[in-house]
Amino acid sequence: MSHKLLGLPYDEWIDAFLPMDDSEVDYMQYNRLFDGVVVDGQESEMYEPLVNALNGTNILGNFVLAETYARYDKSDKDKKKADGGMYPKGSSAIEQKRTDWATVEVFIECKTNDSGDPYDENTLSGIPYAETRRDALGQITTYASTVFEYQHLTHHFGVVVLGSQARLGRWDHSGIVFSYKFDYKEEPAKLARFFWRVAHATPEARGHDPTATRILPGSADYKTLEAWKAKELEDDDYVARRFIKSLTEHRPWWRLTVADSKHGKKDFLVGQPTFAASGVVGRCTRGYIALSVSGGHGDSPFVYLKDCWRVVHERSELEGDILSYLNGKGVANIPTALYHGDVEDHRTISQDFCKCAKAGSLRCRMKAHRHYRLVVKEVGLPLQEFPCGRILVWAILFLICLAAHQDAYEKAKVMHRDISVGNILILPPNAENKQSTYRGLLADWELSKPLDHYMSDARHPDRTGTWQFMSVHIQDRPAAQVEIADELESFLHVMIYCAIRYLPHTCADVGEFMYQFFDDGIRRGEAEYKCGALKRLVIKSGELTTLTDEPITFLRRPRAPDPKPRSPLERPLMVPKKDVHPINSVIMTPLLQCITARYRLLYPQRSNDEDSEFEEPLATCNGFDDNEPSHGNEDRLRAQNELMSQSKKIKTHNYMIRLLSTASDANAHLWPGPEDRLPDQLDPTFHPNKPKKMREQRAAPAAKPGPQPASKRSRSTTPTADPGEQPASKRPRGSASRG
Structure with a gap:
């Protein structure tokens, strides 16, 4: 959440975000309202007195405070529980004392003292230094992220109680503005005023999106969706089956409106998102398989609807306009834009309170965002659902790299700049699309950039892309321009991501x-x-290994478990050649070696420190010392020429065309069939966004690589994103800024 938090005095905060006339309310009557709240005992002793104190007044209007610390939302696989919250009367959360992310209006988190304070107005970034306080920030960020995933909001309010003190918080996709601490026991009117104002505010002032209407039982839309659930479908109708699967009873259904400047307003019915980026700050993309109720776009009633918050910048382009331009240029294997447009006048406002930005300082990096929706014709499957290793390579590299990416670069003069696992989709063959084989689709062109803009200032001041799949070069140097070689490296990282999770291998x-x-x-x-140590090691060495230097080999089929535990010091078991998967040759030779050659030219190592990290890139470097003996120079020159030859191969797409054509066609008989596809090998109980304490000094703010629902760290605050647009894994995205 770097540089996305800022604090305001209580009076400034309350008048900025809840500017209401409450002059007729006599807050003096609440002078001793919170005397019964226990602040010197256990945290659990705070909940009931705090809730009862406010529920016993006329402050909350049509809302009630509920204790929800004991039971988690039934639909939340991560089993998160907020201590309490403000809910509309009639919500099941009140009676069941269960967290309900779909109806909570304000979440409440309690700590016994300020050692759990998640905010710090005295640091440059707003993030506290202490580990326990950072953990508290991660906790409430998770809550806010989940609320945004379950509801359609422009912003959300939260309260943190710290013993006898409290802070208010307002979250939007630009950042978090929190209030300075105040003693609610000494000044109960401050907390009472907040709850009165938020309870009596309009739905829009509380953050609700009027273009998203919740579908309730008994309504016409509800009956339409129930009728679809009852239909008999063809076996290969994966789109309709996915849509029906999204209509889970534990998540709200919605009617969403898309306002297109050419086609007018179009309405769509959706269930649970097939993809939802974690976090709050940033684009926070959600993707839906949507049922059109407006018609007029083709034979299928289903489309893919993307809901996100785009960065507002003088040179930013709407993704729908970018896609229409690429469609017109004949770029293959990309989505077909149907409708798109900004949603009402939904804008973030947190950035408006960043005083250092107004003073010209670089400390504040909050960006203005606008709510945006895009509808495309094609509905793809997540890349992670590839049926076998050959289709994985085919989709990632042959179709995408050599068609969509190359076409965009050569025909439209556009660089994608956000290659990630979530932005590559696969379209299976079926009767409707009349395909005989799998087809790949490269989505999410919002961060693409025309090549003729490369000579001008960068469009976005922060890193652009999805942290997990950025090249080492771009991770280390956010201001660098993305080149073809960086994009090809990102494709490699996507392939490693999928292969490690779904193919047999030797990684323990x-x-x-x-x-x-x-x-x-x-x-x-x-x-x-x-960049982290392991990705740097792999790119630097040209070998796929673990951080402890154990080589990783992909296998044609799962290997029998070793009956005898081995010491970490023992040499790894050798893999017979017949068991080695052909994907190894695609990753290791020559793609990874070409990428490694590029870095050895960009970042020459110090002669006295072979294990040093990459140094600053050199514009020109001959790679050897003129004072060395001539025969040494000759050897170094040959090595240099070999590096240059290897590196040159990834400056254009041509080499990849030959490589992948051979791998997928001429050597198709070498690839195994579906037997090489395994269930996800990433343990669902492993949470990379909750690292051990020893990792705290190196923990990147990136999203969790795993199936959505993703962990709830922002993907857009420092290095992120969000992986992806259409159905994807969901991520951790601690937070690489995707713009």
Whole structure:
């Protein structure tokens, strides 16, 4: 959450975010309202007195405070429980004392003292230094992220109680503005005023989106969706089956309106999102398989609807306009834009209170965001659902890299700049699309950039892309321009991500590898990060290994477990050649080696420190010392020429065309069938966004690599994102800024 938090005095905060006339309310009557709240005992002793104190007044209007610390939301796989919250009367959360993310209006978190204070107005970033306080920030960030995932909101309020003190917080997709601490026992009117104002505010002032209407039982829309659930479907109608699966009884259903400047307003019915980016700050994309109730876009009633918060910048373009341009240029294997437009006048306002930004300082990095929706024709499957390793390579590299990405670069002069697992989809063959084989789709072009803009200032001041899949070069140098070689490296990281999770291999600890390779980062400064140690090691060495230097080999089929435990010091078991998966040759030779050659040219090592990290890139470097003996120079020159030859191969798409054509066509007989596809090997109990204490100094703010619902760290605050747009894994995205 770097530089996305700021504090305001209580009076400024309350008047900025809840500017209501409450002059007729006599707050003096509440002078001793919270005397019964226990502040010197256990945390659990605080809940009931605090809730009863407010419920016993006429402050809350049509709302009630509920204790919800004991029971989690039934639909929440992560089993998170807020201590309490303000709910509308009639909510099941009140009677059941159960957290209900779909109806909570204000969440409440209690701590016995300020050692659990998640905010700090005295640091440059707003983030406290103490580990326990950072943990508290992560906890409430998780709550806020979940509320945004379950509801359609422009912003959300939260209260943190710290013994006898309290803070108020307002979350939007630009950042978090929190109030300075106040003693609610000494000044009970301050907490009472907040709850009176929020309870009597309009739904829009509480953050509700008027273009998202909840579908309730008995309504016409509800009956329409129930009729779809009762239909008999063809076996290969994966779109309709996915749509019906999204209509779970534990998550709200919605009618969403998309306002298109050319086609007018179009309405769509949706259930649970197929993808929801974690976190609050940033684009926070959600994707839905949607049933059109407006018609006029083709034979199928189903489309894919993307709901996000785009960055407002003078040179930012709407993704729908970008797609329409690419569609017009004949770029293959990308979505077909149907409708798109900003939602009402929904804008973030947190950035408006960043005083250092107004003073010209770089300390505040809050960005203005606008609510935006895009509807596309194609409904793809998550890349992670590839049926076998050959289709994985086909979808990632052959179709995507050589068609969509190359077409966009050569025909439209556009660089994608956000290659991630969530932005690559697969379209299975079925009767409706009349395909005979799988087809790949490269989605999410919002952060793409015309090549003729490369000579001008960067469009976005922060890192652009999804942290887990960025090249080492871009992770280390956020201001660098993304090149083809960086994009090809990102494709490689996507392939490793899927292969480690779903193909047989020799890696003993998938969770640890996923965290270290994709999420980890090395802190530099107060809240900035550069590439983590494992990804750097792999790119530097040209070999896929663990951080303890154990080589990873992909297998054609699962290997029988070793009957005798081995010491970590023992040499790893050799893999017979017949058991080695052909994907190894795609990753290790020559793609990874070409990428490694590029880095050895960009970042020459110090001669006296072979294990040093990459140095600053050199514009020109001959790679050897002119004072060395001539025969040494000759050897170094040959090595340099070999590096240059290897590196040159990934400056364009041509080499990849030949490589993948051979791998997928000429050598198709070498690939195993569906037997190489395994269930997800990432243990669902492993949470890379909750690292051990020893990792705290290096923990990157990146999203969790795992199936959604993702862990709830923001994907857009320092290095992120969000992986993806259409159905994807959901992420951790601690937070790489995708814009």
